[in-house]
Amino acid sequence: MYKLLLVDDEEDVREGLLREIEWSGCGYEVIGTAENGREALEAVDKLRPDVVVTDIQMPFLNGLQLSEGIRDQFPTIKIIILTGYDEFEYAQKAVKLHIDEYVLKPFSSQELIDVLLKVKTSMDEEQAQRENVHVLQEHYRSSLPVLKEVFLASLFTRKVNRKEIDEKSRIYDLPLCGSQFMLSVISLDIPCSLLSNRKEEEPSLQPFIQQSPQRDAGVPQHALSLKDTGDSRLQLFAVYNIAEEIVHKHELGFVMIHNEEVVLISCDESPDMEPIRQRTLLVLEEIRQSVERYLRFSVTAGAGTVIHTLEEAPYAYNAAIAALDYRVILGSNRVICIDDVEMRMVEKLCFDHWKEEALIRCLKVGTAEELRGMLDSLFQGLMEAHISVKDFQIYVMEMLIALMKVARDAGQAADTAVGDELASFERIREFRHMEEAKQWVLQLCTRLMHHIAADRQTSYKKLVQEATSFVEANYENSDLSITMVCGHLHISAGYFSSIFKKETKMTFINYLLQLRMEKAKQYLRSSDWKTFEIAEQVGYSDPNYFSYSFKKYAGLSPKEYRSRADEG
Incomplete structure (x- = not known):
């Protein structure tokens, strides 16, 4: 059963299609509906459908703009366009966006069913070929x-x-x-x-x-x-x-x-x-x-x-x-x-020096148990090789130099915590046997590993703080997006999204929406600005979409919210 998202700005059209089409019989499960392109793009990000059936003419974001957004982020999703405009310009755009199928309005239920079955057959063949x-x-x-x-x-x-x-x-x-x-x-x-x-x-x-x-x-x-x-x-x-x-x-x-x-x-x-x-x-x-x-x-x-x-x-x-x-x-x-x-x-x-690289990688992303195993392996090799005392001292010194590099790169706190002890090369001459040296190195590595983990968490928090500060300063910009924030921070969107959600327990889109809506509430309570003026102040170039988003977020229209605030 393939997952399908249905998008149309007319409620009676959506309900009619849901009622008249036997979706399960066509091999589909309708997992959601949307009434405009922006809402649909958010739904696609959340629900990850296999197929999107969308009208061409919608407010805020039309069907082709929605398709372009889907193609950029989710290239494997199939797209079926419903349109009454059989124009060459549209056809050119559809070909460029790799639209899978389109149905011309007015259409019968059977015409849409035929297209749905055709797309399903195509997906079946693709999946059969893959598997x-x-x-x-x-x-x-x-x-x-x-x-x-x-x-x-x-x-x-x-x-x-x-x-x-x-x-x-x-x-x-x-x-x-x-x-x-x-x-x-x-x-x-x-x-x-x-x-x-x-x-x-x-x-x-x-x-x-x-x-x-x-x-x-x-x-x-x-x-x-x-x-x-x-x-x-x-x-x-x-x-x-x-x-x-x-x-x-x-x-x-x-x-x-x-x-x-x-x-x-x-x-x-x-x-x-x-x-x-x-x-x-x-x-x-x-x-x-x-x-x-x-x-x-x-x-x-x-x-x-x-x-x-x-x-x-x-x-x-x-x-x-x-x-x-x-x-x-x-x-x-x-x-x-x-x-x-x-x-x-x-x-x-x-x-x-593959051993050096493996040890450093273990310090950065390994566990305490993996670290002990790594050092056991490194020192076991020394014992089996029967090397001289001088070669043993050089070997341990090379390990310390690698650890010094890691401590330096991990930040001042880690460098200060273990740097002086790492630099004490004279200590190497005091070891009476390899086990003593291994335990000393293990203690240094364990402390260094803890500092790296703590510094990484601090870096995550700092990154999110920089992002939220940037958003706070620019939320009134209607072009503000995760791409703009990542450009400011010089990191990729995928990495930022993962860190942001981990630290804030919400997606960036939801955070930006919440910030803008709470700012809008403040303006509605404390100013006599008109709705379109507040929309501009919180980053919405389209006042109608602002009103739609506000009601969806607060459960009330801006006008109703202001009235209740005045009454209270």
Whole structure:
């Protein structure tokens, strides 16, 4: 059953369609209605329908403007336009916005039903194609030639010189050209242990040849639900197929599977960093939404920093892995960009030292138990190597230098708390055995980890405070939006939305609405301004939409609210 949102400014039209169409028989569940474009866009953000049926002529935001907003934020949603204007200009706009279907007014119930069934068939076919286990298995056998895969993996697992990159790119016909690159990692948000534990032979499909409970009877039975098969290899490969299709559509680069994850290598000729960053984040979000919609499970994507030569690919790959690790803090089923959560420089760390990088990553996003395990592993390696006392002291000193970098970057409080002790290299000579050294390092790391966590929480609060201060100063601007706020803060909208909701327990849209409505209440109680003047003062260019929003928020029209305030 597909979820559908019905949008029309005429109440009798909405009620008539709800009454006359047997929605469930067409394979749909009407999860909500809206009477104007702005209300519909908010409903889409909240309800996430599969299909939106909307009138073309509506107040505040017309059907095409609504469609444009949906396409920008939710590219996988199907859109059906109801219109009485069969004009060339409209047709051009509809084609540009990739409108799926439109119905010309006046229309009969059967005409709309025919269009609904056509869209449902299209969605069934798309989903069947995404979930067809047999097709995926065949594609899996014939895709990713071994030599090409090994070479691509070598780009970010070791340093490859420019000559080798150029030579192998030519041999394997890989478009590894551009003035800037990004590496991103897409990880399943489901247990991946089966990926490494599976036997080499192909699994039997017989237990899974059954119809998915989430699909309709019209879908072929061989189009299995990947979520139900439990085969993580096919789930990962299905994500790869979706990513490859979307990346190819946007001509962004190419994708591959590496270490049970999908890796995206973005290439761009532009000398400016921002275009490739913006394009990559948009593509990753489209991939995330497509996986959630078609495959019925979720993925998290970590986006690394921009580099200008693939010789720096190991750094970019580790930056993407570090971003992915932040899902422990920010949550899964999202796109996390390393530039949003950390201020990183290529020269900041020596990324050839994988143990150093792993320890630092553990300090930033790991748990106390993971930290103890990490140090046990690091010191166990020392004991097994039977190194000299001098080499042992150098090894511990290198660990302390890495910790000093982390303390410095974590802020003054952390640097002050552990900096002096970290700088006491003389202490290294006093250790009588490795266990004593390990416990001392563990205490330092634990204190440093606590300071990092506290500073991160403080940073979140400061970020939200800066955002609310900016909104307080600009709420009367009718163009104020989350995009404007994020531009002021120099962060991405996805990262900001997550932090803002976590700290305030409400979305940014609801916060802005509440602020404007409470300000409007103050003006209604304390001034004799007319409604349109108050609307302008609180950021509404359309007084009718202000009155509509105010009544929806307060339960009274502005006039009724003022009258009651005067009576009280």
